Amino acid sequence: MRSSMTVVVLAVLSLFVASCGGPAPKTAQTPQAGLPEDALRIAQARGLTPDDITAALKTYVPSGKLDEYILFASGGHSGQVLVIGVPSMRLLKVIGVFTPEPWQGYGYGEKGTMEVLAGGTLNGKPILWGDTHHPALSETNGEYDGQFLFINDKANARLAVIDLRDFETKQILKNPNAISDHGGGFVTPNTEYVIEGPQYATPLGLEYAPLNEYKEKYRGVITFWAFDRARGRVDPARSFQIELPPYWQDLCDSGKRVSDGWVFCNSFNSEMATGGIEEGNPPFEAGTAKNEMDYLHIINWKRAEEILQNGQYETINGMRVIRLKTAAQSGILFFAPEPKSPHGVDVTPGGEYIVVGGKLDPHVTVYSFEKIQKAVAAGTSERDPYGVPVLKLEDVVEAQVELGLGPLHTVYDEKGYGYTSMFLDSAVAKWSLGGPYRKDGKEPWKLVEKLPVHYNIGHIAAAEGDTVSPDGKYVVALNKWSVDRFAPVGPLHPQNFQLIDISGEKMQLLYDMPIGLGEPHYAQMIKADKLKPFEVYPEVGWNAVKMSKDPNAAEPGRERVEVRFENGRRIVEIWMTAVRSHFYPERITVKKGDHVIWHITNIERARDASHSFALGGYNIHMSLEPGETGTVEFDADQSGVFTFYCAEFCSALHLEMVGYFLVEP
Amino acid sequence: MTKRLQAWLAEDPFRFPRAFFTVASWLLLLSVLFPYWSLTLMAPQYPRGLQVFVYVTHLAGDVAEVDNLNHYVGMKKLNQAAQVEKFLAPLAIGAAALLASTLAYTRRRWAAVLAIPAMLFPVIFLGDMYYWLYRYGHNLDPNAPLRIPAFTPPLFGVGTVGQFKTVAQLQVGFWLAVAASLLVAVGLHYRRVIRQALEGNSALRIGPITIFPGGAT
Known part of the structure; x- marks a missing residue:
């Protein structure tokens, strides 16, 4: 049959x-x-x-053909970003972000990359991993523009900036007032700000306070990192934070179109549980789930900008902070009840609705931005213990759609449907939106179809699904468990990215992609032709971190070694070129104890003609793409004869691309 | 139209060759802006191929990459070739164009020699090009990583070097110079025809136009 x-x-x-x-x-x-x-x-x-x-x-994408979409996925605990082609689900690149990455020579001595990683240190302590969560593509008018990518590190409350001209990390910022984050990065519709929402409350400003002062001293803090697009960097001086109650804020999303200027975050510990299972208290998992309702945070960031202009802020650890009292009293912060321990908060493409996944509640709750505005204008006498106005659920809710067990995150297509990940059901639920999205006469706010996925789906990503104009076509289910989907590789199982075709009447599961280096949280999918990366660096001598010509670029014929004394110490500075298949010069002689500054320029102009610089025994490796200049700086603290070579198979004479580093005793 | 042209030429029949000389001078000058010759190299790892364009004043295209590849067989850098020629070319072309246009304004018989530089320029270019191709192919560094027998890269057409297929082609600049050369030749021809007609006091036919010397029609 x-x-x-x-x-x-x-x-x-x-x-x-x-x-x-x-x-x-x-x-x-x-x-x-x-x-x-x-x-x-x-x-x-x-x-x-x-x-x-x-x-x-x-x-199937045949050899030589290119994928239609590019998926940027968090690498989870790997602290990296994965770049994946869709529909082939081929891994195209792993971008080192919070974790040193040897192939790209990221964090193994190259000065620029060491400085980027050093941006993420806390009080001088290097932090060399990250729990990357939510990649956010830069947007112009609510559309992905393909220029930058941002991603947060939940474990240490950090944010990174990746330039999509070369797919390399350019900046890491440590949040000065928080130790963990979750609701980041999310951008405002023109990337004015990259939002980093908090997670576990701690005393504001990384201070100490005992847990019995939780209500008084512990706080959440949402950060609006101001992005300077021309410089390709976040500008901490123009950034600001808003102090929030210690309710464990979770995911956030920016308003768009009609709701531009607002940000929405949910929370899951309005109980203000502080754990202590060992002392007979309810564990966090129960303590945070006691109340029937938590609070959807509704934040007016345009209003916050005005308050900053008025000088109504305090500077804490160098960051402008709007205090909770100010935020509560001046129309910046409002709450609306949401079913307990919710998860995703996802604004619809036109910005009219905010969809909150129930997690422990079988519904997604749909809030109307218009109703929120009316309720805000009408005013409310209800306040939370910190004086934040609480809107009535019935005043702001548009619909509650019963989807099943464990609804988390929702993405959208172009035909007026939402796709919600169902963690407990291990399924993707397709449901109909209402209001302006319902033009086909079908019943609004209703579950249409459920497709099993394998297994325990967390986030879900759709083609341009976070923009003001989703493309439909594909969603990717980011499954936490793969159980039996792949050949067994030991007890630590790969994650499972499942590609689903949503172009037809019925969803169709197309492909399983194992992820073997971490637990990705979220991903965004952009039309491939929006990305315009460099094929080679624009000129020879390019500093890839500064994205400009490096003053220490060596030109062919002008390679040299200079020795000078600084404070009685010998400094050896080398300006070297690399080209198929040699370094110039090939012999470097120093004395033990010398300080070595070594600049190398790859003078190639051919696409893919990368060289690397591997120096045995000194933990040094750089990758030099065509045109790139890199610098390593170190103390020649071991005498002996060392070899350096190009670790890229650059040419037929690659093995011969080598040199001696002689350290005289 | 024809009548007006006839009247105009009857006034001064040398206006006809003069037009050829003038246009030829401009074409020759214009050719400086275009490549004369190109070499395309095709290999598996260069799906878009590599191209070097030879202008009379400079080289363009993937010169650095071709140099880089050539160093394996010990070939000199392309930009070191024909440095004198590249320096002199604008002067030579300017002079040739100037002489050719001077020809437009003199009726002296000996002045025909002024046409020689412009007429011969394409041939001189090809000769020089061949000389450099020969020299580059026959002066390979014996200490290069790869040793190959001396050779002359083809001036036109298809060749093979290692994994590269090469295609050498003449380009727009060269063809402009050839056009200039031909126009000068045509101009010289009519210059002679007109002078003979004037000397012999006979009627002069240029296509549909007949001119009687002395302005009679």
């Missing part, structure tokens, strides 16, 4: 392919000739169902 079904599908597909036309490949079997004869045999031998075959045809 199955094989006869396969025959039918293959026949139908061959008709489809034949009618497609398109440029015929110059292989033996042209589309006009139908599918190759052995296709059916292969399908039978491999036990492929008709659905498998369509899934294969929808995802």
Whole structure:
């Protein structure tokens, strides 16, 4: 039966392919000739169902063809960002962010990258990993513009800036007043700010206070990092924070279009539980789930800018902070009840609705921005213990849609549907939006379809799904567990990214991609042609961190070694070039104890002609892309003969691209 | 139209060759802005190929990359070739163009020699180009990583070096210079025809136009 079904599908597909036309490949079997004869045999031998075959045809990207979308996924605990092609689900790149990355020579001596990583130190303590959570592509008018990517590190409350001209990390910022974060990075519609929402409350300003002073001293703090697009850097001086009650704020999302100027964050510990299972207290997992309602935080950041202009802020650890009392009293901060321990908060493409996933509640709760505005204007006498106005749920809710167990995050398509990840159900729920999104006459605010995924889905990403104009086409389920989906590789299982086709009436699961280096949280998917990265650096002698010509770029013919004394110490400074297949010069002699400053310029202009600089015994490795200048600086503290070589297989004479580093005793 | 042209030429028949000389001078000057010759190299790892464009004044294109590859066989850097020629070329072309246009304003018989530089320029270019190709292919550094027998890269057409397929082609600049050369030749021809007609006091035919010397029609 199955094989006869396969025959039918293959026949139908061959008709489809034949009618497609398109440029015929110059292989033996042209589309006009139908599918190759052995296709059916292969399908039978491999036990492929008709659905498998369509899934294969929808995802296979032949050699030389490029993917339609690029998925930027957090690398989870790896502290990195993964770049993945869609629909092929091929891993294109791993970008080192919070964690040193050897291949890119990120954090192994190259000065610029060491400085970037040093931006994330806390009180002088280097932190060389991160728990990357939410990548955020820069936006212009609410559309991804393909210029920058931001990502937060939950474990240490840090934010990183990646320049998409070269897909490299340019800046890491340590939040001066928080130790953990979660609701970041999310950008405002023109990337005025990158938002870093808090997570676990701690005393403001990284101070100490005992847990019995939790209500008085512990706080959340939401950070608005001001982004200077021309410089490609966050400007801490123009950034600000708003102090929040210690309710453990979770995810955030920016308003857009009608709700531009606002930010929405949820929270899950309005109980202000402080744990202490060992002392007979309810553990956090129960203590934070006691109340039926938590608070959706509704924040007017345009109003906050005015308050800053008025000087109503305090500077704490160098950061302007609008205190909680000011925020509560001056129309910056409002609360609306939300079913207990919610998770995602996702603004619809037009900005009209805010959808909050219930997590422990089987609904998504849909808030109307228009109703929120009315309720804010009407005023409310209800206050939380910190004096923050609390709007009535019935005044601001538009709908509650029952989806099933464990609704978390919602993304949108172009046809007026939401797709919510269902953690406990291990499913993606497709449901109909209402209001302006419902033009097809179908019933609004209703579950339409549920597709099982494998397993324990966390976030979900859709093609341009966070923008003002989602593309539909694909969603990717970011599953926490893979259990039996991949060949066993020991008790630590890969994560499972599942590609789902949402272009048709029914969702179709297309492909499983194992992630073997961390637990990605969130991902964003951008149309590939919006990205315009460099093929080679624009000029020879390029400093990839500063994104400009490096004053220490060595030119061919002007390579040199200079020795000078500073405070009685010998400094050896080297200006070297690298080209297929040699370094110039090839012999460097120093004395033990010398301070060595070593600049190397890859003078290549050919695409992909990268060189690297590996210095054995000194923990040094740089990657030098065509045109790039890199610098390492170190003390020659071990005498002996060392070799340096190009660790990239750059040419047929790659093994010969080597030199001696002689350290005289 | 024809009548007006006839009247105009009858006034001074040398206006006709003069037009050829003037246009030829401008074309020759214009050719400086375009490549004369190009070499395209195709290899698997360069899907877009590599191209070097030879102008009379400079080189352009993937010169650095080609130099980089050439160093493996010990070939000199391309920009070191023909430095004198590249320096002199604008002066030579300017002079040739000036002489050719001077020709437009003199009726002296000996002045025909002024046409020689402009007419010969394309041939001189090709000769010089061949000389440098030969020299580069025959002066390979014996200490290079790879040793290959001396050779002359083809001036036109297809060749093979290592994994590279090469295609050498003449480019727009060269063809402008050839056009200039031909226009000068045509101009010289009519200059002679007109002078002979004037000397012989016979009627002068240029296409549909007939001119009688002395302005009679």
